[in-house]
Amino acid sequence: MGTAITLGSQAVNVDGTYASAVDKGFALGGALLPFVSGSAVKGILGKIGKALGIIGDAGKATKVVDKANTLNKITDASQEIIAVTKDGVALPKGYKIPDNLVENPYRSGSYGEMKDGKFMEKLRIDQATSLGKKGPYTSHYHLDGKGKHDTDPDKLPK
Amino acid sequence: MNFDKYNWHDTIVRSINIDRSTHGINDEISFEIEWTDGEICLLKFKNVYWSSMTLNFGIIAEDSILDAKILDKNDADLQNFHSKWKGLLDDDLSLNIFYIELNTSGSIIKIIAEGYELINY
Numbered sequence: 480m481g482t483a484i485t486l487g488s489q490a491v492n493v494d495g496t497y498a499s500a501v502d503k504g505f506a507l508g509g510a511l512l513p514f515v516s517g518s519a520v521k522g523i524l525g526k527i528g529k530a531l532g533i534i535g536d537a538g539k540a541t542k543v544v545d546k547a548n549t550l551n552k553i554t555d556a557s558q559e560i561i562a563v564t565k566d567g568v569a570l571p572k573g574y575k576i577p578d579n580l581v582e583n584p585y586r587s588g589s590y591g592e593m594k595d596g597k598f599m600e601k602l603r604i605d606q607a608t609s610l611g612k613k614g615p616y617t618s619h620y621h622l623d624g625k626g627k628h629d630t631d632p633d634k635l636p637k
Numbered sequence: 638m639n640f641d642k643y644n645w646h647d648t649i650v651r652s653i654n655i656d657r658s659t660h661g662i663n664d665e666i667s668f669e670i671e672w673t674d675g676e677i678c679l680l681k682f683k684n685v686y687w688s689s690m691t692l693n694f695g696i697i698a699e700d701s702i703l704d705a706k707i708l709d710k711n712d713a714d715l716q717n718f719h720s721k722w723k724g725l726l727d728d729d730l731s732l733n734i735f736y737i738e739l740n741t742s743g744s745i746i747k748i749i750a751e752g753y754e755l756i757n758y
Binding site (some may be wrong): 583584585586587590594596597598599602603605608612613614615623624625626628 | 699701
């Protein structure tokens with residue numbers, strides 16, 4: 480289950496629970512990954528810093544989703560939210576996993592549709608390969624169960 | 638080449654075969670794999686002593702490798718394996734425990750074997 484952070488002190492997980500400091504830390508790490516543009520990251524990090532208490536005066540920078548229980552209920556503030564997968568990959572600002580996709584029972588960051596009793600993967604978000612291992616050192620995603628790496632946010636399923 | 642140094646990420650696993658035609662003499666587990674450049678080869682584990690496979694099915698997607706590596710000698714399964722054999726194995730028999738985790742299916746395979754070989758088709 481991924482994590483969504485609001486730009487304030489009331490960060491929420493996608494399951495509707497309020498994010499712990501660990502969740503927020505994950506989100507902070509994820510925001511450094513390439514799904515988010517450089518300028519967006521700069522602004523976002525400042526806001527996350529405020530949310531975490533690293534930078535003061537969080538209240539002025541916030542557009543908090545009041546009492547949000549699930550990501551689905553977050554509507555007006557959706558453009559101010561960065562969703563972060565459990566593995567720490569930040570999604571493009573305002574993007575959320577489409578409501579018609581369900582999470583893979585065996586793999587976090589993998590979403591798809593149920594068809595004839597099978598899970599058909601539509602989107603898998605991979606974190607960067609850890610240092611010292613061969614592989615892509617940037618986060619990326621896969622579409623429709625294929626091996627091709629993609630990082631273009633416009634191609635993400637809507 | 639060191640097993641851990643290969644670029645396993647997103648290498649597709651096309652099939653898994655357990656060969657016991659020479660029962661116990663040289664049990665082998667082979668994976669037909671497709672590298673990301675499309676080249677197909679056989680990853681064969683030789684002189685296998687133990688394996689555990691948690692394989693998940695019902696997932697429609699290319700099943701590729703998330704991570705493959707040799708685990709360290711403190712791995713619990715390797716320790717348990719040696720305790721089962723109670724020192725009966727030859728001292729010069731060098732066994733490694735290999736770990737393969739697949740992407741979309743989340744399947745996890747562990748193999749204790751003497752070594753491995755990559756065979757190009």
